[in-house]
Amino acid sequence: MSEHTEVLVIGGGVIGTSIACRLAEAGVGTLLLDRGALGSGSSGTTAGVVRTYFPGNALTGGLAVRSLAAYHDLADRTGIDLGLRRVGFLVLFTEADQVADFQRELADQRAAGVEVELVSAADAVRYNPLVDPDTLVAAAWSPEAYACDPAAIVRGFAAAAERAGAVLRTGTPVTAIDPDGVVHTPAGDIRAGTIVCAAGPWADRVAAMADVHLPVSTYPIDMLLTEAPAVAANPLPMTLHPSSLRIRSWGDRILIGMGRPAPDESREAWLDRVSRQLATTYPALAGHRVEHGWSGDLDVSPDGTAVIGRDPFRPFVYAAGFSGQGLCQAPAAGEIVRDLVLGREGNSHDRLGVQRFHPSGGVLRR
Template identity: 30%
Template sequence: MNQREAPVVIIGGGIVGSSIAWFLAQRGVKALLLEKSTPGFEASSRAAGGVRAQCRDTTDERKLAMASIEVWKTLAEATGTDVEYTQGGTLRLAATDDRLAELTAQSHEELADGLEVEMWDEAELYRRKPFLAPGFIGAKYCATDGVANPRLVTPAIAAAAARLGAEVWEETEVIGIDRADGRITGVRARNAQGEWSIAAPKVVHAAGPWTPQLSTDLGFEIPIVPSRTIIGRTEPLPRLFTEFISSHDAGVYARPDARGCIHIGAVGRSIGDFEEVTEADVRTYLEKRSNLIPALGEAEIEEVWWGTLAMTPDRTPILGVVEGLDGYYLASGFSGHGFALGPGVGKVMSELILDGEPSVSLDGFSLARFGEDVQFGKGRIQGTG
């Protein structure tokens, strides 16, 4: 068996793992990033592309999203790659009194946390967005939210990490995590060069929906289940809007890209939906686009794809150290929000690893919050970033 050493091993080369490697490298720590395919190939490149701070479930997640947006603002310059990041805003629509009350309550929390949002009544909404389908009674708008191109971002971050000295091993499968006397000692992996025993005092597990597969080696379960997401892209269209627009009531979102195409996806699949995506599924979800913007109903769909989300019972990521196992860190279970949060998570996880104290609190993301009796309900997901 081949032998290696590394100061930090990161399992998973999605946007989260790549961002952690990048921020560690910026501080002179040359981590070894192990990716079973290529950086961003799975969930990160198939995301909706939303980068938002509004409509987060908790203050901790909202603060993390706001910190991540600060990283997004300089990402193109820092990586040397135009990742098509724009701050065109997000617009969350309400078609019922209950939904409008929910958005209004959120707005009070967001404003208290320093996030600038606006509530629009029905008249204001249709004055600004007359192209929307009828039936909405209000909306919440955040101007500082935006979008980026998921197919460009993670490769750019991984390449930037490599230029600073991080090692990125593609086509490398991690087959085990080793520990002794309550401490992480390394991992076992295999690739085209054979099997590897990699000694490392710190291991970051950022393998998304596949994170639980290795947790049994360590004697505990990580409460993450996979779920599918479906996205379609229209032909280029005349510019109609800049925002990422979504509605739980209509069950759909739409957002423009740099070419003028509109990306359309489902809002509201249940936790645990991981059946194979069928042609009927695709038709069902894409037909919902007219419920949001009637003009999209006639647009030709150029491409359809699906990805995999890593869902936790409360739709909140698992981040931080694992109690009772020194040197083991989790950064997974983003529940459809990893694309937006990823760069910020890279920064705060690198601070946790190197300094022991991140600049944004991770208290609300601990694995310990689930206790021993974990139940997955039929919670709803959005998966918009």
């Protein structure tokens, strides 16, 4: 293989396929490469929820609101069932200062189009019957959160991209990137007018091949499962506790997330900590066996906000560091990258948190 393409997208997860779709639909010659199968990276490691409320981050909420509308359109255009099913998002508050933080940012959230409100502890129990109201002072409720099928979303973007003329190749890792834009793979070389890095957990390594530094790193996560008690609603909303414990329905079971063991913590100690927090927050789950669901890696940025921008010295565009929130932002990220490639960047993207880098390595957030 020795060829030329206008844009080469590296990474075939939900971000990369969204970018390829938007570029191809804009008439840009697009080739996408993935080292494995489409969606085989961090896109398949999430809790499978698309939501619009992100506590403390109205910029991400704005991207998510824009993206949710695009998902409904994608389902209509492709005829692919994305598995979208409204479950809602409940954030528990156990301290008065958490409520104060929520109220301070509420105007910004609503200005970004996020639908969220403060509710009482009794209302929280109405949304999630497993919650112990005696441990709460209030909660935030956002109805615009949907369980989804991440694999179907990747298929939808891939189908739309190919229909618009993009070429998608799997099992094709990038091994090197030359300064003149030649990308090396085991199948041959590709000369790209613009390279787009959307490689998820491998984004920093791909960027380094082009002598571009991205302040993102890889963070491993574990998702756990437990049996649902008879009193559990079906579906349970995605529910977030200040301890970082989050749960939601997963078929007839409950999906649990709470990070990974600390560097000096054994897996057994971490599982015990998760079980104790689960029993404290949800007494009906006390004594329930917690089992491994699946593991994976996420690409994370220092502040948890995605890094989207263009290198000032070469035609290299990046979309990385989504920190487990890429599923919620992928359609908007695809539109932003498309506009960066086409030189259409403007105030609308600046308001949505596009980031670029100063040559010294510092992040310029506009």
